[in-house]
Amino acid sequence: MRAAVCRTYGPPDVVAVEEIEAPALADGQVRVRIAAAAVNFPDVLIVANSYQISAPTPFVPGSEFAGVVVEVADDVSDVAVGEAVTGTGLVGAFAEEAVIAGGALQRLPDGIDLAIAAAFGVAHRTAYHVLRSVARVQAGEEVVVLGAGGGVGLAAVQLATLLGASVTAVASSQAKLDVASSYGARHLINHSDGDLRQALKDTLPGGGDVVIDPVGGDLAEPALRSLRRNGRFVTVGYASGTIPRIPLNLVLLKGIAILGFEFRSWALHEQTEFVRNEAELMSLLADRRATPHIGARFPLQDVVAAMRLVGDGQAIGKVVLEISSDDE
Ligand SMILES: NC(=O)c1ccc[n+]([C@@H]2O[C@H](COP(=O)([O-])OP(=O)(O)OC[C@H]3O[C@@H](n4cnc5c(N)ncnc54)[C@H](OP(=O)(O)O)[C@@H]3O)[C@@H](O)[C@H]2O)c1
DSSP states (O other): OEEEEESSOSSGGGEEEEEOOOOOOOTTEEEEEEEEEEEOHHHHHHHTTOSSSOOOSSBOOOOEEEEEEEEEOTTOOSOOTTOEEEEEOSSOOSBSEEEEEGGGEEEOOTTOOHHHHHHSSHHHHHHHHIIIIISOOOTTOEEEEETTTSHHHHHHHHHHHHTTOEEEEEESSHHHHHHHHHTTOSEEEEGGGSOHHHHHHHHOTTOEEEEEESSOGGGHHHHHHTEEEEEEEEEOOOTTSOOOOOOHHHHHHHTOEEEEOOHHHHHHHOHHHHHHHHHHHHHHHHTTSSOOOEEEEEEGGGHHHHHHHHHTTOOOSEEEEEOOOTTO
8 A cells, every 4th residue: 555654753855655555454443444643732742752652663643534444354343344534633634545453433424525534633632622512612702713724723713703702813824814714713913013912902802701822932922912801711732832821820810710721631530421422522523513624735755745735834724734645
């Protein structure tokens, strides 16, 4: 099978598409013919070996995919051959086939486009769990979203709007803000124009209720300062490369909360809400009320360009690799 392979850690350029042997199927596993894979920021970090978890080289990068089940081990009853599924893992998605535990796959609603399904993964799920259960966003609240043109940010704009919130999108370009606006953002702030603190004061004179922050760096503190009493700041990621240090007296004086979200530990420790939220999100997808924005599509051989776009923070919404089609 054709697959993107990382043989040595480094920038996206170290990844090359090669012909390699398809992985063997073990007990409990399922083989999926991958139609599309989403490129996520952590994929770039894993290839650079600067993610929280290391993948030993050589490996096939890629953490989420959608495709069709083509083979199941005898002891698998979760899914059947011919079913459309999505899956997430640490690596393995930038390839024509993946082998994965049957229980780790999610069946897709009928008729969902497989590129859309691949893009509707970690970003939407993260944004929804954060809004619904961590920030506990209520209809009518003011939600500020940093990185609002990126994968998690744009999903948060869309889903917070669906929850009835009024969204202020913060991003670095007009192109990103235009897309955020098309997904429901009410206020738009280009932070490259200057003082984010002042721009938030002008936009939300009464303050915000919630900040969703997948970026960190210099944007976090001015955004946190914009919160009003009982405001919630949720730290989700550090795409800027800098983990912010926040003076705790701000939390004390303003009467606000700083909360965190990490997908794996949240799924493990908050089972009841996790299962409820996942079901709600799947029904939003099935009804086409929440559809991810695919800002760019690439064939597998252009994996390096796709990873660069994400790594440089230039992607708008999701970037998808289109790997195989039904007629192959
Ligand atoms: N906690 C969790 O469980 C969880 C789950 C999923 C993702 N994450 C993390 O959340 C972060 C965002 O993920 P994402 O999928 O939304 O990423 P993304 O699509 O690449 O968007 C990240 C945004 O960060 C901003 N940014 C600022 N400086 C950047 C830089 N030096 N390089 C790249 N982006 C930069 C950009 O926005 P502007 O330039 O427009 O401001 C960009 O749109 C990542 O750190 C990811 O690892 C965490």
